[in-house]
Amino acid sequence: MFKILKKHKKSKARLGLIKTSHGVIHTPAFFPVATKATVKSLTPDDIKEIGFEAILANTYHLYLQPGHKIVKKMGGLHKFMNWSGPITTDSGGFQVFSLGAGFDQNIGKVLKDDNVKNHNIHTGKLAKVDNDGVNFTSHLDGSLHRFTPEISIKIQEDLGADIIFTFDECTSPLVDYDYTKKSMERTHRWAERCLKAKKNKKQFLFGIVQGGLFKDLRIDSAKFIGQLNFDGFGIGGSFGKGEMKKTIDWVIPCLPEDKPRHLLGIGYLKDIKEAVKRGIDLFDCVYPTRLARHGTFLTNKGELNIFKAVYKIDKKPIMKNCDCYTCRNFSKAYIQHLFKSNEMLAGRLATYHNLSFMYKYMKKIREDIKVDR
């Protein structure tokens, strides 16, 4: 399913092609996040028009709303949301982590507060992990649920994405060595159970490497997951600042070269560039779309906050020479007005621009690999 088209001469970056039953993905690629089967504010046609080949949806969210059984009855995620290209679903492990230890510690994909104390690390408010799976409370209505590796695979088979992930425990960067090791070993057992549980032969299953911030654990995890019969690999975990590069450098040499590698949930531009150089092929992140909804635009001169007073009568587009729909048609002044007025069009135009920027950013990276830049 994965073909390396070219290796970069000056780094570990590779140009590749993933073939799925819903089309191809040119790598390195960024997947826009369609959490609940919609990239917020945009239609599938918008996503196609921007250039993206594939998107990522969230198993946890779709399980709760509208429910995987509904999606299955509707013919699967592709038909349900009318996206004919490749889809990836995560396993729900990260979201459950967010409800658990991550919830208490205010940790998302990246450590938000360096001063958070190492308290109650193993007991989250809304999720409890045991050796067999996780009990959690829905963030929507407080109802109780349970995910196990088998349940996660079943849900992902019902959703019908092209690439699915093993159910893992995503550990906090604040937990100690012993807990991280114990959790990693559990994640490994769960990975084997996911492989065993999977029935749908058209779906590719990616295993997830954990191991926290500890070199030996990351290497152990990459070796263990890497030797299992997965179609590709995810690198999971919530990184402390500056830990990402090191982690990738430990993990990549232990993974088979001929399979794609997805750095889960990472999407800052500089992080993407560094990760590609180190051998990462796939990315997903809510960063560009979330930023957009708050009025922050990605540009070749850095982030642009549309609320700045100087933009009040600025006739120029968000970014000079940008050929996206938003920049071809609207001024900063108009977009500021839309944001200040809480108009629905604001988020739509901003999301379109930011995703367009991300697409072109990845395209440029692919071109650079091609010519060994």
Next chain:
Amino acid sequence: MFKILKKHKKSKARLGLIKTSHGVIHTPAFFPVATKATVKSLTPDDIKEIGFEAILANTYHLYLQPGHKIVKKMGGLHKFMNWSGPITTDSGGFQVFSLGAGFDQNIGKVLKDDNVKNHNIHTGKLAKVDNDGVNFTSHLDGSLHRFTPEISIKIQEDLGADIIFTFDECTSPLVDYDYTKKSMERTHRWAERCLKAKKNKKQFLFGIVQGGLFKDLRIDSAKFIGQLNFDGFGIGGSFGKGEMKKTIDWVIPCLPEDKPRHLLGIGYLKDIKEAVKRGIDLFDCVYPTRLARHGTFLTNKGELNIFKAVYKIDKKPIMKNCDCYTCRNFSKAYIQHLFKSNEMLAGRLATYHNLSFMYKYMKKIREDIKVDR
């Protein structure tokens, strides 16, 4: 500027054409409302794609945000919002009324509660009318403002719409004869002042007929406004239930036949049909777009509430044989999911469908007039 192409044989309906410096409007026509220089959730290209030739924006709202001076600096409303077709702006009179007596009485364009008592009818909470103009409080930040006929025209000239309206006092259907008469006479004096104040020759100025629910006043008003040198006419006022048809029948015979007539703020389907039969050419209303944002869809079988349980696994589109983007691409089940999840795409898809429905409804009316159906 206005040409009657054909008169209906069985009613007072007319097929017409308005030529503005930004293009033509085939009448009878419905204007989607772009309150703050945006039809909520849609781009100007969407509006064009649906088929609409013209839109209506609100002077009151744009005066407050971003301000008419900003819009003028940006090259006027057309350039500001990137809509190249004809634009109409109302005068702000109705919005100021909504802040005044209408605010106390919970009255919008149509009387919402028949049991509202006739209290404090002449003193609104946020607006006070005097003979020269209106003082009002911004609903956004509580700041104090004043509109006079001259100020309203100046603002509308700065905004630069193709069709603008005289500043009027829109009286409540609950006020008595004496107040309605006094107010109507004031509106007449304001109409003359607007005509005098207007400088921009490219803009068409429409006079507004008032007179409340009283036959003699409506006739007086239509005769008075009708003999002034306006390019067209608006019929204003907030109607009690069932009063609309009568009012139109009183007014229309007193207006010049060769000028277009706009029934301000009315947009229910059955009202439009009745009004067209009685000689109305133009309509605007937030009804289809507001309804859309609440999950109610216009269909040829009446209004459809997408939240109904039966639609949870309904693979069919909102309306059979509808060729709009929403119906061509998405199922009721998916759209229900978007609404239940508060997804931004929900309002966008619904607005697109409802406006598409309105456009085709008006197109059918025009075709019916053509063949005397």
